Amino acid sequence: MRASFTLILGLPLLVAALILPFVVADSYVVHSAAMVLYFAYMASSWNFVCGYVGQVSLGHAAFSGIAGYASVLLFTGLGLSPWIGMILGGVLAAAISVPVGYATFRLKGPYFTLTSIAFAEIMRIWLENTDEFLGIPLKGAQGLTVPPVGGTSFLAFQFDGKLPYYFIILAMLVGVMAATHVMERSRLGFYLKAIRGNRDGAEALGIDPTRYCLTALALSAFLTGLGGAYYAQLFRYINPERNMGIDLSIDMAVMTIVGGQGTILGPTLGALVLHPVGEMVRASLGGHVLGLHLIIYGVVLMLAVLYFPKGIIAPLQRWLTPASKTTAPQTTVTVATPKEVEGR
Amino acid sequence: MSTRILEVDGISKRFGGLQAVSPLSFHMAPGEILGLLGPNGAGKTTAFNMIAGALRTDTGAIRFNGRDIVGEKPWDICRLGIARTFQLSKPFGGLSVVENVMVGAFVRTASEMEARAEAEKVVDFLGLTAKACTDAEDLTAFDRRKLELGRALATGPRLLLMDEVVAGATPTEAQEMVALVRRVRDLGVSILIVEHVMKVIMGLSDRVIVLDYGKLIADGPPQQVVNQPDVLKAYFGERYVQVHA
Structure with missing residues (x-):
């Protein structure tokens, strides 16, 4: 039922995303669209764990920063291709997420959220105040720049136009959605939903909550890390505030919650609505009122929670799949799902 | 060992000043439906939770198919073959x-x-x-x-622990549940059932044990156990027993 809905809504969006840069070739538009996709990707990575276990992490930006720094440093220091650096950075973020998650997943609700903020802020503040660590030049708050290799080099993750960057993040977004889809149908997905629904009940059915939450967190941290490394390559620059600040963590969480937690398309819808709103407000008011886009976020979040407690995806789902309300067709569709899976 | 799927050997639990369960021992045979009875606060649920691994025992051992499961986590106990509701x-x-x-x-x-x-x-x-x-x-x-x-x-599961299965059910529903539990037993599952509703437990159990103030006061076939003075006293009080003696 959900898969078909995801396709009904997702395919037109994908087609639109594919033709957009050819219809509007303006490089500012392409860049802005890439940023929407980037936020959609990051929110989807956040959703991978938080949306399914129902815990709000506001520390995910740390994973972005860890992998971003790793990929840039491996490139500048060892000349390693950012593509490889991206993967290694993601693995590093996943490795760090495990002990952090081990400590924090025992906590529930606001306590989990607070410790996640503390973790990310400690990382950021440490990085901002560290010029060199074990001989590695981190350059503190100043940040690192990616030296240009000149021209387009796929291996160096450097391209002349914005278009390649746009399609790379689009592919990454489709990838994270596919990963979410597979996870939803796997034992892990069922277990995460069970833990979210009733933790004691889940434990009595043979589920070790810590183990499965950590598995999902590590995967989520890896995905978030890939996004962080992409961001560093897109701007050819990385600093603690932009790549691992709390703003990024909040964006990931808010976009997902507004769009619809625990769904494949929800985070993307959230990014699609919120990022342009934030950008337009920022552009029209310039630097007059700093942080106004965050206030707008707050207002949109409040409205969304009030009117669409399950995210803006919920009413769309009702309109696009009216059949799911009547019992008979629903049964046939759901029963068809395993065959569908088997067919692939 | 083969005649005992579950052996509870002197388990106890104290909450602060309250001895919720005094050293308690009983056993279950494979395929048996054992009723765990007792008035409110007798320690039934505490004993139940200790077997399910949700509560740590203070003393004693719980052997499932001969293996001590004290200290195992609820999910490991489930994997071993004990399920609960x-x-x-x-x-x-x-x-x-x-x-x-x-x-x-x-x-x-x-x-x-x-x-x-x-x-x-x-x-x-x-x-x-x-x-x-x-x-x-x-x-x-x-x-x-x-x-x-x-x-x-x-x-x-090989052993199913059921907590208050018919609480709040209508008589028809209760009957349906009783039939269902019997069918589960016919699958070869042993069942430990905690229940308040006497009628249900009497018809369903092969054997019942009765707890009062954390202590085992009776163990035997249901008809026999409910007529024991200790059990009547626990449920209806001292005077009831004297009047009807």
Whole structure:
């Protein structure tokens, strides 16, 4: 039922995303669209764990920063291709997420959220105040720049136009959605939903909550890390505030919650609505009122929670799949799902 | 060992100044339905939770098929073959009836196909096939209770611990549940059942044990046990026993 809905809504969006840069070739538009996709990707990575276990992490930006720094440093220091650096950075973020998650997943609700903020802020503040660590030049708050290799080099993750960057993040977004889809149908997905629904009940059915939450967190941290490394390559620059600040963590969480937690398309819808709103407000008011886009976020979040407690995806789902309300067709569709899976 | 699927050997639990369960020993034979009785606050649920691994025992041993399971986590105990139901049935929201049962079935398989096939069998066994695709949160209280039983059954238990299965059910529903529990036993599952409703436990159990103030006061066939003065005293008080003696 959900898969078909995801396709009904997702395919037109994908087609639109594919033709957009050819219809509007303006490089500012392409860049802005890439940023929407980037936020959609990051929110989807956040959703991978938080949306399914129902815990709000506001520390995910740390994973972005860890992998971003790793990929840039491996490139500048060892000349390693950012593509490889991206993967290694993601693995590093996943490795760090495990002990952090081990400590924090025992906590529930606001306590989990607070410790996640503390973790990310400690990382950021440490990085901002560290010029060199074990001989590695981190350059503190100043940040690192990616030296240009000149021209387009796929291996160096450097391209002349914005278009390649746009399609790379689009592919990454489709990838994270596919990963979410597979996870939803796997034992892990069922277990995460069970833990979210009733933790004691889940434990009595043979589920070790810590183990499965950590598995999902590590995967989520890896995905978030890939996004962080992409961001560093897109701007050819990385600093603690932009790549691992709390703003990024909040964006990931808010976009997902507004769009619809625990769904494949929800985070993307959230990014699609919120990022342009934030950008337009920022552009029209310039630097007059700093942080106004965050206030707008707050207002949109409040409205969304009030009117669409399950995210803006919920009413769309009702309109696009009216059949799911009547019992008979629903049964046939759901029963068809395993065959569908088997067919692939 | 083969004649005892469960051996409880001197388990006890103290909460602060309250000795909730005094050293308690009993055993269960394979395929037996054992009723655990006692007035409110007798320590039934505490004893139950200790066996299920939700509470740590202060003393004693609990052997399941000869293996001591004290200190094991609830999920490990489930994997060993002991399933439980809760007094309050809380389905996993956002999942359908069959998907709720699949969560239990995933203990024995990582394959979504196999888990679904197993869950469909269990849902059929419960007589919930017509509601298989309903969101579990839309079920009636009694269907939720059946679902709770189904989730536990899907884990493939050898021993099933059931907490207050007919609380709040209508007489018809209670009868249906009793029939269902018998059918579960016919699958070869031993059942330890905690229950308040005397009528249910009398008809269902092969043997009952009675707790009062954390102590075992009776053990035997249901008809015999309910006429013991200690048991009557625990339920109805001293004067009732004197008057009817």
